[in-house]
Amino acid sequence: MDETLVRLLDGELSPEERMTVEQQLAGNALLRQQYDSLLATKAAIRHFGLQQQVGQLHGLMMKEFNAPVKKSSPVRKMIRYTTAIAAGILLLVAVFFAYQYFSLTPEKVFSANYQAYELNTSRGTTTSSPIEEAFRQKKYEQVIQLRDAGTVPDIKNDFLAGASALELNKLPQAQQFFTAVIEQNKTANTTILKDEAEFYLALTQIRQKEYAAAVLVLEKIQNDAGHTYYAKVKNGLLNDVRKLSER
Amino acid sequence: MEVIRNFPDSELVANIRSGQRMEDTIKAIYRGHFEGLCWYVMNNSGSRQDAEDIFQEVLVSFIELVQQDKFRGESTVKTFLYSLNRYTWLNELKKRGRALAREEKYEKGQVHIEMDAGHTIANREGKAEVLRVVAELGDTCKKILLLFYYENLSMKEILDQTDYESEQVVRNKKYKCLKQLEQMVNANPALRETLKNLIHG
Numbered sequence: 001m002d003e004t005l006v007r008l009l010d011g012e013l014s015p016e017e018r019m020t021v022e023q024q025l026a027g028n029a030l031l032r033q034q035y036d037s038l039l040a041t042k043a044a045i046r047h048f049g050l051q052q053q054v055g056q057l058h059g060l061m062m063k064e065f066n067a068p069v070k071k072s073s074p075v076r077k078m079i080r081y082t083t084a085i086a087a088g089i090l091l092l093v094a095v096f097f098a099y100q101y102f103s104l105t106p107e108k109v110f111s112a113n114y115q116a117y118e119l120n121t122s123r124g125t126t127t128s129s130p131i132e133e134a135f136r137q138k139k140y141e142q143v144i145q146l147r148d149a150g151t152v153p154d155i156k157n158d159f160l161a162g163a164s165a166l167e168l169n170k171l172p173q174a175q176q177f178f179t180a181v182i183e184q185n186k187t188a189n190t191t192i193l194k195d196e197a198e199f200y201l202a203l204t205q206i207r208q209k210e211y212a213a214a215v216l217v218l219e220k221i222q223n224d225a226g227h228t229y230y231a232k233v234k235n236g237l238l239n240d241v242r243k244l245s246e247r
Numbered sequence: 248m249e250v251i252r253n254f255p256d257s258e259l260v261a262n263i264r265s266g267q268r269m270e271d272t273i274k275a276i277y278r279g280h281f282e283g284l285c286w287y288v289m290n291n292s293g294s295r296q297d298a299e300d301i302f303q304e305v306l307v308s309f310i311e312l313v314q315q316d317k318f319r320g321e322s323t324v325k326t327f328l329y330s331l332n333r334y335t336w337l338n339e340l341k342k343r344g345r346a347l348a349r350e351e352k353y354e355k356g357q358v359h360i361e362m363d364a365g366h367t368i369a370n371r372e373g374k375a376e377v378l379r380v381v382a383e384l385g386d387t388c389k390k391i392l393l394l395f396y397y398e399n400l401s402m403k404e405i406l407d408q409t410d411y412e413s414e415q416v417v418r419n420k421k422y423k424c425l426k427q428l429e430q431m432v433n434a435n436p437a438l439r440e441t442l443k444n445l446i447h448g
Contacts, residue, residue: 003422006422006425010395036443037429037432037433037439038425038429039446040429040432040439040442040443040446041425041428041429041432041442042396042425043442043445043446044377044380044381044428044432044438044442045381045392045393045396045397045428046396046397047307047311047374047377047378047381047442047445048377048378048381048382048389048393048397049393049396049397049398050307050310050311050397051303051307051374051378052393053269053270053273053397054273054303054306054307054310055303057270057273057274057277058277058299058302058303060274061274061277061278061281062299065281065282
């Protein structure tokens with residue numbers, strides 16, 4: 001019976017066995033006393049174990065609480081704060097540039113640099129060609145039709161047709177007209193609307209996401225200090241397009 | 248590196264009841280309450296050493312009360328610990344013959360918990376006797392009994408931690424050790440009484 005009581009103490013009896021033993025315990029004071037004795041013994045072990053564990057952890061915790069806190073010298077503190085501030089600034093700069101880099105789009109670059117071409121109006125001058133007149137009135141489709149109807153190639157007409165095509169977002173056509181302006185100038189060794197054609201060609205290429213071609217044109221402009229759009233290109237446009245081409 | 252975290256009361260109590268993660272739980276109680284409880288003892292005529300001893304006693308009592316379901320969650324763990332601390336320390340002062348009413352600086356109006364388990368908490372000498380008797384057991388017996396009854400390991404797990412050749416041999420040894428300790432306990436009626444209070448409160 002003694003072993004059965006130990007098995008009850010250890011929770012090793014089946015439910016049926018347990019019920020039987022518990023009934024016996026309820027009706028037998030001596031047996032109950034024997035079981036209480038085992039319970040007391042188990043309680044002694046558990047109390048000892050708990051006391052031992054708390055005692056061990058107490059030592060550990062006192063070490064943790066009494067661990068010396070390292071004190072920094074004022075110079076070290078200053079260096080630490082300065083480094084922290086510098087790191088903070090660096091981080092802000094990095095975030096700023098990262099934002100600039102990732103928020104850059106061809107549309108943004110185009111809009112920031114594009115300005116619709118305007119024809120000069122000289123006081124007292126009344127002789128405007130039909131194509132110029134149509135351009136002034138922003139009849140861009142008509143400008144392109146008039147240019148296409150012309151039999152003799154004309155640099156100015158080609159440029160106005162290019163500017164019109166760009167306004168109408170007919171990008172391949174615009175590119176074709178601006179290229180024609182550049183080629184004709186090269187052949188005739190002239191510079192009529194050449195700077196304008198190069199700049200607008202680059203903008204057209206940016207919009208078409210042809211960054212490599214745009215970079216070539218913009219580099220050419222940047223290398224020419226006398227170019228009409230030199231300042232604009234040097235002040236960021238070329239860099240922006242390079243960033244776009246890297247992505 | 249050890250990750251230090253605080254446990255909410257519910258988790259503390261659940262861990263103690265189940266016996267799971269006892270080490271982390273005890274550490275969390277130290278981190279959360281040791282300084283406050285120490286402060287009370289040291290501000291009421293106690294030394295730092297007194298405060299540390301009382302804290303350990305309070306912690307053991309708290310764990311045993313939770314395991315006996317005597318902490319019913321009617322107050323927070325913090326309030327309960329502070330009341331235990333106060334109760335244990337005032338008893339200790341009484342034993343030392345101090346004029347408690349004059350010396351106690353404990354704030355009036357603080358929540359007071361009725362200690363329905365006074366025996367469990369106060370019997371300092373009886374508990375010391377329990378420790379002394381168990382300590383008298385041989386090392387092997389202590390180890391097997393602690394692994395089985397305190398750490399709740401199975402016979403197989405105990406076999407892995409000892410040099411015995413089979414689970415049955417470990418079981419026989421554990422039985423003999425238990426009976427040996429039982430005899431030592433029964434030979435000491437005062438100890439039986441203390442243990443009875445530990446079980447039933």
